[in-house]
Amino acid sequence: MNKYKIVSTIVTALMLISIGVFAIPILSQTSSSVQPEGSMVVVASPVGTWQDNFNPWNDPNNPAYMGLWLIYEPLALANPLNGEIIPWLATNWTWTTGYVTTSNGTKIQTLALILYLRHDVYFTDGTPFNATAVWYTIALEQAYPQLGQLAGDVANMTIINPYELEIVFKPGQTPIILYTVLEQWIVDPAQWGKLFPVEQLPNGTFVALNKTGNPFTYANPNPIGTGPYMLYSYSPQQIVLVANPHYWMPGEPRIKYILFPAEASNVPADTALNNGQITWAGLFEPDIQQNFVAKNPAYYHYYFAPSSPQMVLFNDMRWPLTDPVLREAIYMAINRTAIYYLGEYGYEPPTTTPLPLPLQMLNVLNSSVLQMAEQIAPPQGNVTGALQLLESHGYKLVNGQLIAPNGTPVPTMTIMAPAGWTDWDADLALIAQDLKQIGINVQVQTPPFSTWYNYMQTGNFWMGMIWDLITGPAPIFYFQGYMWNWWNSPGNVTPIGNTTYYNMERFNLSARLSPNSPLVNQLVYYAWGNITNPTVENQLINELALAWLKYMPAFGVVYGANWYEYVNNTVTGWPTPQNYYWPAPPWESTGITPLPVVLALHLVNQSVPEPWWYYTSQVPQSWYTSNDPFVYQPTSTTTTSTSTTTSTSTTTTTTTSTTTQVSTSTVTSTTTQVSTTTSTVTQTVTSSSSNTGLYIAIAVVVIVIVIVGVVLALRRR
Structure with a gap:
């Protein structure tokens, strides 16, 4: 082989090697997962x-965590920063007078609400959003009370026209129910009505026609919203x-x-x-x-930003946590300042009271109630005071073990938070250490989020850390979550094993401040009815605060950070x-x-x-066809035309006091041909272009140096 062939062979090999050097990153970029621009x-x-599971009534993922709030929409939003109500799917609403006829023919005056709905809104399957959709959503909750929200609150509904709906509430409702109506997520009647049709009887009663299905347990893997x-x-x-x-x-x-x-x-x-x-x-x-x-x-x-308190819930139906004295002593023994510094890294200050109110709403309390709330326990806790309280009510501390007044040792209890919430895990460990000082053994449990959430809702826990159950533009919202009987409960308290969100701690809602005072849940009801009368509402809020301090159904640990x-x-x-x-x-x-x-x-x-x-x-076309929208095969730019058939369903329902209605009445389908043009393009990561240039430059320099070296060596020969 002559020297020129040697040079040629060497140069060719070096060029191939160099091309391979900078080709590798290019291939890796184009074949890897690419996140689309604008995501x-x-x-x-x-x-x-x-x-x-994308069920808007029963999503184990927590709707706020996985974007359900971007799929379904409410009728309006309430801004918790200032109480402003923002029209959304409803553009306006008007209170009016309604009437409910009893079984003996007597007419009772009650509240009624007329909703004016937004025009030109469609569900993503093409179904128009209108009064039928709102009627069906609320009717579904009446037919299946376990869905909650407005379950059991509506006496009758009438569709006035396609964009106006009248809701007549059952006697006893107050204007605060407006918030529940406006926050209602609306579902597609064309989707849900096929599975769970609902009938409205002439007397206004809503009946489920599907006797075997349950919308509460329906996973809804194909969510359709507006x-x-x-x-x-x-x-x-x-x-x-x-x-x-x-x-x-x-x-x-x-x-x-x-x-x-x-x-x-x-x-x-x-x-x-x-x-x-x-x-x-x-x-x-x-x-x-x-x-x-x-x-x-x-x-x-x-x-x-500072927020509402991070709460510890007691299971008030589980002995010995049935005793409010023990619950108060547990709160007193906990060093909330240590949790602030050690568990929350100084982000969340300790609560000044055990109440569920955020810091900025404590000003609704009168001075005596606020002073009483602050004196129960200082932020650093009061172990001595907790032991004195317990001993004054018959408890004894024997060899580090707390003995109940009936002579039975207080059993080992558990306290729960979701797995992976590292700050809450640290908080619970500190709480367990504090309770050891008053003779209570506590084991920390951190199950997966869905398991923890299910246990908290069904009452299968001793103590559990959770966010404040309800927030809102008025103080009553913060008490409502703990001191109000809602759905799925045959009595004042939802039994253990039954799911609930309100009164999750199973507090006895028939408790009173004194023998002649109203029941706790009545105080909540009265405060609801006076939400437009701040003077009366604040008086009722102070009474609720006193009831909280007396019974201690739950307590705030730190003011949660947003x-x-x-x-x-x-x-x-x-x-x-x-x-x-x-x-x-x-x-x-x-x-x-x-x-x-x-x-x-x-x-x-x-x-x-x-x-x-x-x-x-x-x-790229493959983003619409691949299971992974961000992985596709780079190809040359082409244009394809596809024809898509879209079915638009229109469901018309008229509700009157004399006509039986079914949400899945006559459906008219129209077919529309839609031409969609898509282009398949090759997209590369921005950084790859600059890196590619660098690899090319390095390869060229290497080739030149090697060629020069080889030529000089051959000349010497």
């Missing part, structure tokens, strides 16, 4: 894994929502995809946040300034400490309705300046 990753809290997003894909590890192309707000939403990964605990979630892999979070993180902000101060931000982190290198429009225009955590809710939908519709992706739908023609 956003949201982690509200660790959940373990997602369950394939919201800005639709379910794109589900897996136990990630839920993906895609923007609704027919949303009723012009130009919204401007974020095309929202991803909800299922994080097992705060540790991997915090790691992903610190690495910039999460856009919007509601996570607890130790030393967030150093671990998160310092990594990219220009774009990594957080704001932990965990909220965001990355604004591409997405802008976030609330800031200077402009906190809306509650910012992705898990925030008021009453039954999560609130982040408002914030989500304020957000804009700077890399997508036009509304998201401007880019639909550029979305």
Whole structure:
């Protein structure tokens, strides 16, 4: 072989090697999972894994954590920051007078509400949103009381016209029920009515026609709503929502995809946040300034606004927690200041009272009630006072074991929080240490979120840490969650084993402040009825506070932080400490309705300046066909035309006092041909282009150096 062939062979080999060097990263970029431009990753809290359940009444995932608030919409929203009501699917409403006829023919005057609904709104299956949809949703709750919300509250409904509905409430309802009506998520009657048809009898009674099915346990794997997003894909590890192309707000939403990964605990979630892999979070993180902000101060931000108390619930039906003296002593023994510093890293200050009220609402209490609440136990706890209280009521501390007045040792109890919530896990360990000092042995349990949530709802617990059950624009909301009898309960207290959200601690709602005072749940009812009369309502709130201090159904530990982190290198429009225009955590809710939908519709992706739908023609076809919308095979740009058949169903229902109605009455279907043009394009990660140039430059330099070296060596020969 002559020297020129040798040179040629060497050069060719070097070129192939060099091409391979920079080709490898190119191939890895194009074949790996690519997150589409304009998307956003949201982690509200660790959940373990997602369950394939999108039931708006009974979602074990927690609707606020997995984006159900972007699929279903309420009639209106209440801003907890200022009490403002924002019309949504309903544009207005009017109180009027209704009448209910008793079995003996007597007419009783009662409250009635007329709803005026938004026009030109559609469910994502093409069904129009109208009075029928609202009628069906509320009727379903009357026919299946376990659904809650308005269950058992409605006497009759009449569809006045396609966009007006009158709701006549049963006697005894007060104006505060407006909040429950307006926060109601509306479901598609074309979807749910096929499975769970409902009939309204001439006397106004609502009857379930499906005698075997149960909408409360229906998993609803294909959620259909009017919201800005639709379910794109589900897996136990990630839920993906895609923007609704027919949303009723012009130009919204401007974020095309929202991803909800299922994080097992705060540790991997915090790691992903610190690495910039999460856009919007509601996570607890130790030393967030150093671990998160310092990594990219220009774009990594957080704001932990003060919130309502983080609560510990007692199971008041489980001995010996049936004794309010023991419950008060447990509260007194806990060092809430230690929890503030050691468990919550100084983010959440200790509560000044055991009451469920947020710090900014304590001013509704009169001075004597507030002083009494603050004196029960200082923030650092009072073990001596707790033991004295117990001994004065017949308890004894014998060899470190608390003995009940009946001579029985107080059994070992458990206290629960969801697995992976590292700050709550630390809080519970501190609580267990404190209770050991008064002779109570407590074991900490951290089951998966869905298990913990189920146990709390069904009463299968001793003690459990939870967020404040209800928030709202008035103090009564904060007491309502613990001191009001709701649904699925034959008596004042939901039995253990039956699911409930309100009065989850199983507190005896027939308790009184004194022998002649109203029942506790009556006080709540009276406060509801006077929500428009602050003087009377505040008096009732003070009475409820006294009842709380007397019976201690639950207690606040720290004033919870509104965990909220965001990355604004591409997405802008976030609330800031200077402009906190809306509650910012992705898990925030008021009453039954999560609130982040408002914030989500304020957000804009700077890399997508036009509304998201401007880019639909550029979305790769495989994003619509693959199980994973972010993995596709790069191909040359082609254009395909597809014909889609869409069925639009219109259901008409008229409700009167003399006509039997069924939600699944005559359905008229029309077929529309829609031509959709999509282009398949090759998309690469931005950083890959710059890296590719670097690899090419290195390869060229290597080739030149080797060629020069070989030529010089041959000349010497």
